[in-house]
Amino acid sequence: GAGVSQSPSNKVTEKGKDVELRCDPISGHTALYWYRQRLGQGLEFLIYFQGNSAPDKSGLPSDRFSAERTGESVSTLTIQRTQQEDSAVYLCASSSRPIYGYTFGSGTRLTVV
């Protein structure tokens, strides 16, 4: 497709379970970001991948959070032992060259019950 695709669109999980969120960036986009947005709050940076460089993980809130990306393709964000405070919309964005700006996906709404 032409846009950034995220799946699932909605996920309800029980506290303590692990979840995996997926992001399919636009083909050829070397940069990929994950952000988190809690209800009524601003965007919180999580992790940034740029080509084959080491990812910038400075925004990950705890060691329960991890993300992987193979080359310039799909990325997965994994949250282990989910907590209620992990409930949020998780947004993914990708970009090719800096002059072209960023395109965001529609997000995954995660609810931990």
Next chain:
Amino acid sequence: KQEVTQIPAALSVPEGENLVLNCSFTDSAIYNLQWFRQDPGKGLTSLLLIQSSQREQTSGRLNASLDKSSGRSTLYIAASQPGDSATYLCAVRPGSEKLVFGKGTKLTVNP
């Protein structure tokens, strides 16, 4: 450290008004600036992208300006409509580093 501030945090206007949303950033060494729109419970939709060498960009009723030296950008919306109601986010890109977002301006256009 780059910081982005958006004023006002919320704005309510009657339909038909022209309005201006403000964005300021602390470090003028940016690659570009992007304005986004976010509807409740949705992702971000890109509205306008201004490169650091540009002064403004226009799309329909929207016009965004950039004054890099003073660290300011404005988003002008002409003849506002109820469908313009959303949160508007400004983000700057410092070189190849991660985007830095403001907290947004929540706009309500009343019929």
